[in-house]
Amino acid sequence: LIEILSAGALSTVQDLGREGYLRFGVGSAGAMDQLALRVGNLMLGNPDDAAAIEIPVFPFRLRFLDDLDFAVTGADRGAELDGQPVLPWWTRPARAGQVLTLSGNRAEVGAEVGAGARCYLLLAGGVDVPLVMGSRSTQLRGQFGGHQGRALARGDLLAAGAARAFDGAPGAALSARRRAGFGIEPPALALPAVACIDATGPASRHATALRVLPAAEYPAFDDQSLQLFWSTEWKIGAQSDRYGYRLAGPALSLKHPLETRSHGIVPGVIQVPHGGQPIVQMRDAQPSGGYPKIGTVIEADLWRLGQAPTGSRIRFAPTSYDDALAALDAVQAYLDKVRQLVALRRHGQA
């Protein structure tokens, strides 16, 4: 059991998402950085679909009410357990009564990693909230799923699911090595972003590069708009959240006015409404929309976008369907290696 001591706004319980209900108008929800969720669950030996707490606003504090293994992944925001630093992408045991704090202070991060926007707290056994339509994710629009269909608040108690035993009786001494835990190389280092280089030179180091496939209405945009779409460093606007990211930059325009009916959209789709400023749909996007679609951020890069903070800059790089699948394979290969290494480590300690 854990108790939320102070929740920055909009911390929610999320898992991989609610798949298969878009046709009924139910959005997918789920972790904005699916890779942080997956790696954290692998570190703890949890099922892949175990739920975690997504924390986008800091500081965040909670108290462990039982002995419990936990992991922190995603954005590096100064995690401490009873004042002792916990490294990023790290798992270790907590004792009943210990307090975990995510101060929000940005560590001196390397340039290739970036600050990140969302931190994930994972518990051994996963956060135990009821399954609703096959998922534990909080659906904020519909106010169901997760913990009572809402963001976490001070005083909330969350239980962990059945986990492997904490080695021995409660309170039993753990070895120094067991107490110290272990970490995983963050995907930002293991899976470097593509380099965006064009006639105007390389993109600045601080723009997150995202690979994009042209979408249905791509040919309907005028040539200058298409060129601007690829060459602009788009700024993630203030009105950006789990529903979608509004991008600030030059206005994109169509060759001719276009009448489109509402149609299904999924996370990653880049729509261009009348003002010409693109919107990237994210995990809480509504399942349909009628604006012209210029492109889609590939699934393998959606976690990078999920970690791009408001006010930061992103850049789109054209890719092909085959390359998008290869990128997904690379993500899977990383996860497979992590799974294998964690299993070997556990075997070595048993």
Add this chain to the structure above:
Amino acid sequence: MTLDDWRQIAGWLQAADIDCIEIANRDRQLRMVRRPAGYMIEDRAMAHAPGALAPAKAGVRRPPVVAMAHSVGIFLAGHPARSSALAATGARVQQGDVIALLKIGHLLEPVLAPAGGMIGRLLVAGDSLVGYGTGLLEIQSGGT
């Protein structure tokens, strides 16, 4: 070492995509080398010169405690996502503190301070491949 230990090492090497590991003391040298059929063990007697390892002179100063690698891996003085070292020379640490990391594939294993004290010299360069038992950092314990 038991056969199970070797099996486990073979698994680690496979996962980290490492072709060869060498474990040596004064008398023997064991090498585990990747062959098409799997990892093979080669056992050799060491032709060491007697007296080459002269016992350390009894010093006035207490010798530093050395934090050693408990696994083969790449020595990292700091977390790869951060720009600062975990424990720079001169830093005070307590026994059990994480003072460095060993990278094994995507796995990051902590190197723990074997004793409390002050971090002394780094004995290996950052990002270098180290073997089991390699001395990594010195800790000048207590007394000062």
